[in-house]
Amino acid sequence: MIALIVRRGMQLLFLLLGISFLVFSSMFIAPGDPASMIGGPTATTSDLEAIRADLGLDDPFLVQYGTYVKNAVQGDFGYSYQSRQPVGEAIIGRFPNTLKLAVASMIVAIIIGIIAGLISALKHNSWLDVTSTTFALAGISIPNFWLGAILILVFAVNLQWLPVGGLSAPFYTLEGMKQLILPAITLGTGSAAMIARMTRSSILEVAKADYVRTARAKGVKESNVIWIHTLKNAMIPVITVIGLNFGGLLGGTIITEKVFAINGVGRLMIDAIAARDFPMVQASVLLVATLFVVVNLIVDIVYTFIDPRITYD
C-alpha cells in the first residue's frame, strides 16, 4: 500500500508539472502584452521596458516557466493586473467559500443520491423506481444556473424563506446554513442524479450475485441480505462516483458562485478571464486542477482500501 501511495504520489507530481506547464504556456500564447496591461494606457516605452525587465518577460520561455514554478512552490503567483493585489492572497481569501459550497453540495448529493438510488433499486420496476430514474435523468439534464435561478425565484423571492445570495455568515450559524441551502442544492442536483443512477444499477447488479442468492438460500433475514450482503458491496462503485463528482463539483462552483453572487474562486476566475488578468486566471485554474487531481488520487487510494480485490500493479 505504501508503495502504491509513493508511486501515485510521484505520478501526481509529474501531472502537476504538466498542468502548470499547460496553464503557463496557454497564458504565454494568449494575445496581449502583460507589460501594457500592468503599465496601463499612460505607460511610456521606457516604463514598459522596465516592467518587462522587472518581471523577466524578456527571458526565454523555459526560463520564465522555471521561475514561475519556483515562485509558485513558494506560494508566489505574481500580482493581479487588475487589483495589483498578490494573486495568492486573493485566492486564499476566496477559497473557503468555494470549499464550503463544494462540501455542502457533496453532502446534499450523497444524501439525495443514495436514498433515491436505494429506493429505486429496492422497489425495482415500481412507480417509485420509474419516478426516481426519471428525476435522475432530469437532474443530469438541468442546467444548474437555471435551477439556481428558479430556486431563488421560489424560495427567496416568493416564499422569502431563504436569502437570495451571498455566503458571508460563518457556516455553523443559522444564517450561514440558510445561505448555503440553495447553492448546495443547485450544485448538488447533478451529482445526486449520477449517484442515484450508480447506486441503483450497482445494487441491482450485486443483488444478482451468487453470494446473495446463497445468503437467501441459507435463510438469512431479508434485511440482513440487503444491508450486509448487498449494500456493502454495491457501495464500492458508488464511492468512486462520489469521489470523482467531488472533483467535478469544484469546477461546478464557478457557475453556482455567479448565480448566488458568492465571492469564491470561481467568480474571481470569471472576472479575471473577462479582464484578461492572466496571473489570476493561471493561479485559480492551477488551484482547481490541482485539487481535482489530488481528490482523484485520494479516491483511487481509498478504493483499494475498500475493495481489496483491486490492485494497481
Place this chain on the structure above:
Amino acid sequence: MTRAMLEATDVVPVQKKKEKVYLVTLKRLLKNKLAVAGLVIICLQIAMAVFAPLIVTHEPAKQVLSASELPMFSEGHWLGTDNYGRDVWSRIVYGARISLIVGITAVSLGLVGGITLGLLGGYYKKMDGIIMRVVDLLFSFPGILLAMLIIAILGTSLVNVAIAISIWSIPSCARIVRGSVLSIKQKEYIMAMKSLGASDIRIMLRHILPNATAPIIVFATMRMGTAILSTASLSYLGLGAQPPTPEWGAMISQGQSFMWTSPHLTIVPGIAIMLTVFAFNVLGDGLRDALDPNMDIQ
C-alpha cells in the same frame, strides 16, 4: 492479386448482414419508450432549427420597446416578449439553431481529434504512452475549467466556445476509441489483413474503425447533450454568445435581471435547454442498450 483480395475483403462484411444489424438495433431502440421520446424531441428541434425562418413570428433581434416584457400568451407573442420587446418564441427557435450548430461543430471536431488520437494510440504501441499522457493531462481539468482556460486564450465568442468544447471532448473520445482499438486489433481478421499486406491506414480506417462505431455513436449522442449544456453555461457566464444573439444560456442570463417581473424570460429558455439535453441523454442511454450485443432481443 493481393490488391484484388484486399479490395474484396473491404466488401466482405456482407451488406445484408449490416442491414440486419441496423434493423436489430433500431428494433431494440424503438422498444425503449424514453429513447423514442428523446428521438422525437431531437427531430422536432432539428425541424425547428432548419425551418426557423418559416416558424418564427418576428425577427429574433427586432426591438419593440413599446411592447416590452409582455407576459406569456399575449396577442401575437405566445411566449411573451423580453425587456427590449423581442419575441421570446422567435428567439427560442433561433436559439435551437445556435445550440445545434455549436453542439454538432464541437462534437464533430472532438470526434475527429479523439478518433485520430485513439486510433494512433491503440494501434501503435510506441505512440500510446505519449498520447495517453496528454489525454491524462487534459483529464486533470474539470471539463468546464478546461473550456474556460481555452476561452481565456482565444477570447469570448460562440466559435471559440465550440473549439473549447471540442478540445474538452477529445480525451474522453480518445480513451473510448483506444479501448476498442486495443481489443479489435487482436482479432483474427486484422491479423489476416496484415498478412495480406494491407497498409496500417487501410486496416485502421476500413477494418478497425467501422467495428468501433457503436461506442463512438453512444459517446457522440451523449456528448451532444453535454455540449449544448456547456454552450449555454459558458454563454450564461458571458464567455460565449454575446447580445443580441438569441442563445438560450445568454437569454437566461439577461432574463435573470427581470425575474421578479417577468419570470418567463428565465423559465422558458431553461426548459428548452433541459428538454434538449434530456433528449440527447435518453437517446444515448437507449442507443447504448440497443447496441449492446449482450442484451437479448425478445
